[in-house]
Amino acid sequence: MDPDVGALGQLIDRAHAILILTGAGISTASGIPDFRGPNGIWKTERPVHFDQFLASEKHRRAYWDQKVRAATVFQDAKPNRVHDACVELEQVGKVEVIVTQNIDGLHSDAGTSTDRLVEIHGTAREAACLSCDIRTPIEVHIDSYLRTDNVPICNECGGLVKPATISFGQSLDPVSLDRAQQSAERCDLVVALGSTLGVYPAARIPYAPTSRGVPYAIVNKGETEHDGWPTLTLRIDGDVTLVFPEAVQAALAG
Ligand SMILES: [Zn+2]
Numbered sequence: 001m002d003p004d005v006g007a008l009g010q011l012i013d014r015a016h017a018i019l020i021l022t023g024a025g026i027s028t029a030s031g032i033p034d035f036r037g038p039n040g041i042w043k044t045e046r047p048v049h050f051d052q053f054l055a056s057e058k059h060r061r062a063y064w065d066q067k068v069r070a071a072t073v074f075q076d077a078k079p080n081r082v083h084d085a086c087v088e089l090e091q092v093g094k095v096e097v098i099v100t101q102n103i104d105g106l107h108s109d110a111g112t113s114t115d116r117l118v119e120i121h122g123t124a125r126e127a128a129c130l131s132c133d134i135r136t137p138i139e140v141h142i143d144s145y146l147r148t149d150n151v152p153i154c155n156e157c158g159g160l161v162k163p164a165t166i167s168f169g170q171s172l173d174p175v176s177l178d179r180a181q182q183s184a185e186r187c188d189l190v191v192a193l194g195s196t197l198g199v200y201p202a203a204r205i206p207y208a209p210t211s212r213g214v215p216y217a218i219v220n221k222g223e224t225e226h227d228g229w230p231t232l233t234l235r236i237d238g239d240v241t242l243v244f245p246e247a248v249q250a251a252l253a254g
Pocket residue numbers: 129130131132133134154155156157158159
C-alpha cells in the first residue's frame with residue numbers, strides 16, 4: 001500500500017468523530033461534471049444570479065432551462081466507492097458529519113443518514129418556495145415546466161419556486177451552516193475529499209478544528225487552496241475514488 005494511503009488509514013483508525021468535507025471531485029466518477037471545473041458548464045454558460053432570478057421572468061426561465069438540462073445528468077448518476085466508504089465509516093460510528101458541497105444527492109442515495117449529512121450548497125433533488133419555504137420534489141416542477149412552459153410557482157401560496165440549491169449571490173441556509181460549525185467543534189479529524197477548497201464559506205469549515213490541533217488530511221487530484229495550510233497533517237494528490245476507499249478498508253481492518 002502507498003505509505004500516504006496507509007497514513008490516512010491510521011488517522012481514520014484513531015479518530016472517533018470525523019468531519020468529512022466533500023466536493024465535486026468525488027462525484028465525477030459518478031458521471032456528474034464539475035460545474036466550476038475546466039469543462040464545467042459555467043465556462044460556457046452564464047449562471048443566473050439569485051437577484052436576477054428574483055427580478056425577472058426572463059432570468060427565471062433561463063434558470064429553469066439550465067435545471068432541465070442538469071436534471072437528466074442527476075437522474076442517471078449512481079453513488080460510487082467514496083460515497084459507500086463514507087457510509088461504512090458511519091456504520092462503525094466514526095462519522096461526526098459529512099459536509100458536502102455537492103448538490104447531487106448521492107451521499108443520501110448511498111445511505112448516509114440525514115442527521116449526519118449537511119448539504120451546504122443545497123440539493124438539486126428538491127425545490128423550495130421562496131415565500132413559504134415548502135419543499136417539493138424537483139421532478140414535479142420540471143415536468144410541469146416542460147408541459148406548460150410556465151415558470152413554476154408554489155401550489156400553496158403562489159410564491160416563486162426555485163430548486164433548493166444555493167445560487168450564485170444567495171446566502172447559505174443558516175441552519176445548515178450552524179450544523180456544520182457545531183460539528184466542527186466536536187470533530188477529532190477533518191478529511192477533505194475531492195475539493196479544491198476554494199469556495200467559501202464551506203472552505204472555512206476546517207479553520208476552527210485545525211486551530212485547536214485536530215489533524216487535517218486532504219485528498220484531491222490537483223492543487224487546492226489549502227495546500228499551504230500551516231498545520232496540514234497529510235496531503236494526498238491522487239484519485240480520491242481509489243485512495244479514500246482503500247484507506248477506509250485499511251482502517252476498518254486495523
Ligand atoms: Zn409557497
